[in-house]
């Protein structure tokens with residue numbers, strides 16, 4: 156009997172669990188899932204919090220096992236009136252759906268006689284011993300396992316301005332409802348993307364003045380809905396064909412394909428890039444391409460990837476990750492009435508006897524009572540304490556484009572020498588260097604399936620993953 160450990164029980168961890176239970180030989184395995192009680196099933200994104208934290212995609216585009224399952228569950232469980240499937244609803248509803256999915260997995264395991272244990276603890280170490288791994292949690296050793304899935308999810312850089320331990324500094328924006336603020340206080344939110352918007356909307360009725368502070372001054376664009384699009388040109392088959400014809404894929408070739416995909420849907424890529432309102436069709440094309448963009452990234456060579464990062468990375472994120480229109484409208488109103496301001500440039504934040512001084516070269520300084528870090532998701536493996544331990548032991552290596560080195564065909568971990576580490580697969584944000592577009596449920600869902608169905612390595616092997 157093989158024993159599996161899943162470390163991290165957010166969307167990705169429980170997707171792996173569901174896939175494992177569906178395997179024909181699942182009767183012969185035991186599964187242990189590790190996560191803290193407050194994060195179990197909901198992870199970081201979908202935990203209980205203020206109701207103004209909205210999903211960035213409408214109901215009909217969110218799912219767990221298959222398209223449409225979230226909407227069906229919502230209609231049966233939560234909604235008292237007819238449900239608009241194209242509505243942007245609170246993220247916590249999707250969290251409740253994931254809790255339901257976890258209960259379903261527990262029932263299924265019990266029915267099939269599969270041993271499923273949930274350990275409500277954080278894993279602090281993973282120690283290779285012979286052909287097994289010993290898992291150590293904050294409370295001590297917690298068993299030996301043959302195989303392990305790292306589903307550690309997203310993390311943030313907690314201290315971009317060196318303010319940790321200062322009174323009035325919040326190192327993360329989640330959950331927003333724990334942030335203490337008074338009506339006459341002012342707050343600076345580090346960042347100007349989606350999490351910063353969530354915080355501003357949630358705090359607006361509770362404070363006097365809000366500042367977004369960012370280096371580049373970019374704001375996300377708004378999206379008012381999505382339509383169902385099936386990729387016609389930017390397909391994995393077409394990308395494979397290009398690769399076979401030219402021997403390599405370039406960024407220019409991929410943009411050409413993207414332009415053709417837009418044209419096939421009566422849309423213009425250049426208008427999409429230039430205009431502040433991206434339009435429903437354009438955003439729907441990009442949503443439909445999540446898995447294909449990740450695939451295309453894996454076909455680029457290092458030089459082309461580097462070129463994309465330097466030229467497009469920041470802009471692409473702004474284009475690709477929009478804010479739901481109900482919240483975009485609230486933020487526009489806050490800007491219009493002057494309660495919200497955006498300060499950008501090379502900002503310096505200095506703690507004062509009371510509060511913080513925010514200075515921007517060539518502009519006046521402002522004083523604020525509180526500072527909240529909403530600087531976004533980090534792709535540095537060093538920001539994950541467990542991964543830091545694995546790197547110290549030499550069983551994990553940083554990927555040059557973020558996250559960890561993995562074998563793209565099986566998601567097995569690679570060590571510093573490119574050798575497959577037996578028994579460990581990695582899924583989600585930590586695969587960003589290899590998979591690029593990992594901040595959406597489509598790619599995570601595909602990865603969970605691939606991780607469960609692709610082969611395992613029980614001994615160290617040099618890149619044996621490729622093409623197997």
Ligand SMILES: Cc1cc2nc3c(=O)[nH]c(=O)nc-3n(C[C@H](O)[C@H](O)[C@H](O)COP(=O)(O)OP(=O)(O)OC[C@H]3O[C@@H](n4cnc5c(N)ncnc54)[C@H](O)[C@@H]3O)c2cc1C
Nearest residue numbers: 163165166167194198199210211277278307308309583596
């Ligand atoms: C605020 C926010 C909103 C988002 N909204 C959307 C959306 O609307 N639609 C969408 O498609 N995507 C959204 N995303 C993208 C999102 O990241 C993914 O869709 C998905 O939720 C990520 O799931 P995950 O399980 O990989 O990560 P997470 O949700 O981060 O879960 C990882 C889990 O691992 C646990 N963990 C970490 N380290 C350890 C350890 N050492 N021991 C035990 N457990 C550990 C954590 O406690 C956590 O529960 C959002 C992301 C964020 C951050």
